[in-house]
Amino acid sequence: MSGKLLANAVSERQNLKVTSTVKQVQLRQAEISFDFRQKLNDTLEGFRHNYCYQCGACVADCPAARYAPEYNPRLILLEALLGFEEELIGENSIIWLCTNCYNCFERCPQDVRPVEVIISLKNMSVERGTSPEEIAKISESVLKVGSTTFITPLVDRRRKELGLPSLKEIPVEELKEILED
Amino acid sequence: MKYTPFWGCMISIKYPQFEASIRKTVDKLGIELADVEGFTCCPDPIYYQAKDKMEWLTIAGRNIAVAEEAGHDIVTCCSGCTSTLSEANHILKENTELREKVNQKLKKVGKEFKGTIRVRHIVTAIRDDIGIDKVAETVTKPLKGLRVGIHYGCHLLKPSAIMQVDDPDHPAILADLVRATGAEPVEHKLGLLCCGKACMSDEIPDRMVIDLIESIEAVKADCMGLICPTCFDEFDLGQIVLNRKYQKNFELPVIYYFQLLGLAQGLEPKELGLHFHKIKAGRVTEKVAAA
Ligand code: SF4
Numbered sequence: 001m002s003g004k005l006l007a008n009a010v011s012e013r014q015n016l017k018v019t020s021t022v023k024q025v026q027l028r029q030a031e032i033s034f035d036f037r038q039k040l041n042d043t044l045e046g047f048r049h050n051y052c053y054q055c056g057a058c059v060a061d062c063p064a065a066r067y068a069p070e071y072n073p074r075l076i077l078l079e080a081l082l083g084f085e086e087e088l089i090g091e092n093s094i095i096w097l098c099t100n101c102y103n104c105f106e107r108c109p110q111d112v113r114p115v116e117v118i119i120s121l122k123n124m125s126v127e128r129g130t131s132p133e134e135i136a137k138i139s140e141s142v143l144k145v146g147s148t149t150f151i152t153p154l155v156d157r158r159r160k161e162l163g164l165p166s167l168k169e170i171p172v173e174e175l176k177e178i179l180e181d
Numbered sequence: 182m183k184y185t186p187f188w189g190c191m192i193s194i195k196y197p198q199f200e201a202s203i204r205k206t207v208d209k210l211g212i213e214l215a216d217v218e219g220f221t222c223c224p225d226p227i228y229y230q231a232k233d234k235m236e237w238l239t240i241a242g243r244n245i246a247v248a249e250e251a252g253h254d255i256v257t258c259c260s261g262c263t264s265t266l267s268e269a270n271h272i273l274k275e276n277t278e279l280r281e282k283v284n285q286k287l288k289k290v291g292k293e294f295k296g297t298i299r300v301r302h303i304v305t306a307i308r309d310d311i312g313i314d315k316v317a318e319t320v321t322k323p324l325k326g327l328r329v330g331i332h333y334g335c336h337l338l339k340p341s342a343i344m345q346v347d348d349p350d351h352p353a354i355l356a357d358l359v360r361a362t363g364a365e366p367v368e369h370k371l372g373l374l375c376c377g378k379a380c381m382s383d384e385i386p387d388r389m390v391i392d393l394i395e396s397i398e399a400v401k402a403d404c405m406g407l408i409c410p411t412c413f414d415e416f417d418l419g420q421i422v423l424n425r426k427y428q429k430n431f432e433l434p435v436i437y438y439f440q441l442l443g444l445a446q447g448l449e450p451k452e453l454g455l456h457f458h459k460i461k462a463g464r465v466t467e468k469v470a471a472a
């Protein structure tokens with residue numbers, strides 16, 4: 001089965017007029033990884049990718065697809081089904097263009113929840129060390145101070161001016177403890 | 182009605198004016214916000230969930246467990262917190278295997294997720310438990326003639342099977358709440374478009390925000406009305422950035438719902454922290470004063 005599907009996936013990507021030839025060369029050389037499929041199956045909500053029957057209902061309302069012609073949630077699912085590891089969780093993967101809007105979750109008749117599969121792929125990319133810097137930056141901040149943003153003297157001044165109570169202590173140690181193995 | 186407020190980092194740290202606007206308006210609706218100790222970041226549904234969904238669920242489970250001890254439903258004020266805590270609450274209530282996994286972790290700090298409370302954005306709790314009519318009754322200075330272009334944002338409504346707030350394709354909740362202040366909610370063609378914040382590209386979110394601002398300008402609204410601090414960030418600071426980057430002249434005030442309600446209840450713009458906004462709200466406050 002995968003021979004024909006693979007050919008389709010390659011030509012569909014090309015039809016999308018991906019201008020970078022480098023990308024096309026990479027695509028032709030893409031190796032299909034079965035370990036990758038197995039790993040995706042074992043990642044929280046990753047197994048859902050198996051239910052995709054390629055209807056394309058997830059595409060029409062996808063804002064990332066509307067604004068970036070090379071982005072297409074159906075093709076992401078197809079590449080997941082084919083085991084295109086490099087394409088999906090290598091450096092500069094297209095998955096990071098997803099806006100997390102959940103429109104595809106609403107539309108999919110198979111309850112694949114494409115956005116959740118994409119989040120599983122993001123988890124795998126983080127594990128491989130190929131995710132954008134912001135991910136590490138913000139999650140490290142959560143683990144270090146318990147919040148995504150830092151508290152500065154300006155914050156305290158503003159809160160006071162607005163008549164708000166001072167900020168409560170964030171139990172960061174407890175956070176670390178529950179995440180330990 | 183007594184609730185446990187979950188303020189979240191964006192509001193309590195970056196946009197405390199939104200916290201102030203809620204605290205100063207909802208007591209008139211008969212709402213008591215009983216703060217509890219011990220919350221951390223929800224954690225955020227974009228970056229932290231992308232890092233590790235299991236850790237994301239564990240941290241969220243801990244926050245819900247903290248609120249369960251106090252015994253009241255959580256109300257959230259940020260669509261990001263709403264997304265994380267509602268989805269995690271749903272998963273942990275439905276999936277016993279995951280609940281056990283999370284509870285094993287929580288046990289180390291003497292906590293347990295029991296699944297005894299609900300999580301809703303405060304606007305949803307107000308609509309369902311208090312009623313839109315009651316909101317209208319607290320209005321002493323109706324915002325007559327103020328045209329508000331609503332930006333729903335994604336995570337109040339979707340995924341609708343879990344959130345169960347409104348029809349995600351034809352929502353009414355925010356328009357109804359805006360109408361209760363005496364203002365006029367105006368439809369615009371991109372009212373349901375995402376703000377683009379989570380998309381990691383240098384120019385796609387820019388183009389989305391430009392289209393959104395232009396969509397609201399096209400219907401001649403006086404301001405944009407919303408309920409999420411992350412969307413607010415994209416549009417308020419966002420316009421300043423876009424003006425510089427693309428030589429635009431955007432100056433559309435962006436107002437959090439409870440700031441509108443506060444004005445309609447007769448509070449001063451300063452008490453609601455409107456002066457902290459990057460795009461000055463003069464257009465709005467002048468119209469309100471004249472109403
Ligand atoms: S809507 Fe669902 S089944 Fe159809 S292509 Fe998208 S993910 Fe696959």
Ligand code: SF4
Binds near residue numbers: 103
């Ligand atoms: S969540 Fe991502 S893939 Fe799904 S519709 Fe939104 S942008 Fe597209």
